[in-house]
């Protein structure tokens with residue numbers, strides 16, 4: 168029985184709201200003893216799952232509904248399901264229908280066509296015998312009941328933020344997934360139905376596209392080949408999010424499923440759209456598909472396009488290595504994307520084995536003095552005659568900012584604009600080694616960042632994008648809304664949007680992966696000795712006066 172359906176099966180309605188003098192933390196459910204008593208008497212005869220009906224999605228903290236499981240009705244144990252909202256939370260009389268998927272020939276051979284509604288995905292899978300069961304998320308996948316009739320669906324897809332390999336695959340698979348799994352079975356019928364009943368509208372250019380009159384019909388035929396292309400077929404933009412205007416537009420156009428592909432900023436916007444949809448009590452499923460090349464989205468295993476980016480970064484690193492290996496005292500610098508998270512740089516370095524030093528935003532470094540970068544470069548040149556440095560775009564920003572006099576510039580979405588660390592670092596190294604005539608260096612600087620971002624996704628990302636898109640489609644058809652999708656410990660789940668936006672995913676510099684990298688490059692740890700710290704601060708003060716020009 169579904170966690171939510173466990174109530175509807177008894178009363179055909181969601182349970183009446185309970186007034187609880189309880190306080191919720193996100194991971195733990197702590198209840199006032201009176202409330203606990205009330206809960207027990209209210210639910211103990213209704214099965215194993217307890218659904219606490221607080222405001223469905225608290226406005227202050229955007230926290231999801233909490234469910235907890237009682238193994239013994241007199242004791243609430245520590246199983247916590249951080250659930251996503253369902254349209255019946257605010258539209259209790261919404262009719263449901265049998266999922267048409269079970270009639271699909273392809274799925275008829277599947278042992279379990281539908282996800283067991285009690286399936287939950289554990290966030291923590293490494294546990295000890297007595298450790299708490301912890302936080303879980305609702306498993307993604309098709310449900311027995313859907314809350315939309317195919318002929319009543321009007322879906323739209325929007326892509327926002329920076330590019331990333333695989334966006335087109337997600338678009339394609341939303342269109343084809345909706346169509347193939349929940350739409351029509353006959354090819355001609357599919358075209359007929361698409362134009363007359365199942366309307367898939369395209370909103371152009373990010374959130375701003377909602378305000379334009381331009382829409383494009385998307386059919387499986389139209390999107391058939393787009394996964395072979397980089398970029399986004401729908402175009403994208405930053406800035407311009409106006410929740411009320413967007414929801415007005417959703418209403419005006421009769422859209423009832425909104426698929427939003429984008430990064431942390433986009434998902435925050437999606438959460439606001441869902442809140443407004445709920446306030447207006449609209450039957451609109453809002454589904455987020457997390458996108459970012461930086462892999463900086465929390466909770467999910469990794470973001471789509473990341474694998475492709477790491478693979479493509481190898482080509483740049485390889486080129487740098489070939490170049491510097493062919494000259495005397497060759498120094499190759501490869502800049503990779505990663506605004507606040509150095510995942511691409513870290514994984515590309517680990518995969519390549521040609522990299523001597525990797526610099527990321529999460530781990531500060533310094534140039535001069537004992538244990539500094541210059542000393543390391545000198546050593547490696549003496550040992551090997553060349554070296555390759557990978558630098559993530561967000562690394563060393565404190566130094567570049569101190570020298571390049573631009574204040575607090577932001578992009579249209581409010582993201583801080585970074586200073587270009589690549590040319591800055593190249594110049595610094597070149598300048599330093601001019602002091603050693605016997606060590607004239609041969610600098611090769613490669614910036615493949617936008618080239619990497621613009622390529623189509625590789626095979627594994629293509630499959631991953633397909634699963635994300637299908638999860639989103641199943642979730643929306645099943646009546647979930649205000650959710651985002653993604654794999655947690657390899658199992659796809661529906662995640663409360665706030666969970667993926669509350670903090671970025673960053674490289675754990677005290678973690679084993681970074682230790683592996685340090686071991687493989689044998690680069691300095693940049694743990695600054697106290698006397699050196701003083702020198703560094705003075706250096707920054709001095710370099711404030713220097714005007715750096717980029718190569």
Ligand SMILES: Nc1ncnc2c1ncn2[C@@H]1O[C@H](COP(=O)(O)OP(=O)(O)O)[C@@H](O)[C@H]1O
Pocket residue numbers: 327328329373374375404405406407408429430431432433434435436437439458459579580582
């Ligand atoms: N806090 C926010 N609330 C609402 N909308 C936001 C927020 N942050 C960003 N957005 C919107 O999301 C879109 C994409 O955001 P951006 O930060 O550029 O990219 P990404 O989603 O890839 O992080 C933009 O249209 C922007 O206006």
Ligand SMILES: O=P(O)(O)OC[C@H]1O[C@](O)(COP(=O)(O)O)[C@@H](O)[C@@H]1O
Pocket residue numbers: 327328329330430431432458459460461504505506560578620
């Ligand atoms: O395309 P722009 O505006 O130059 O943005 C570049 C930024 O976009 C990214 O590629 C991805 O950022 P988002 O995930 O926020 O879209 C960053 O790595 C980079 O700093």
Ligand SMILES: [Mg+2]
Pocket residue numbers: 328430431432459
């Ligand atoms: Mg972002």
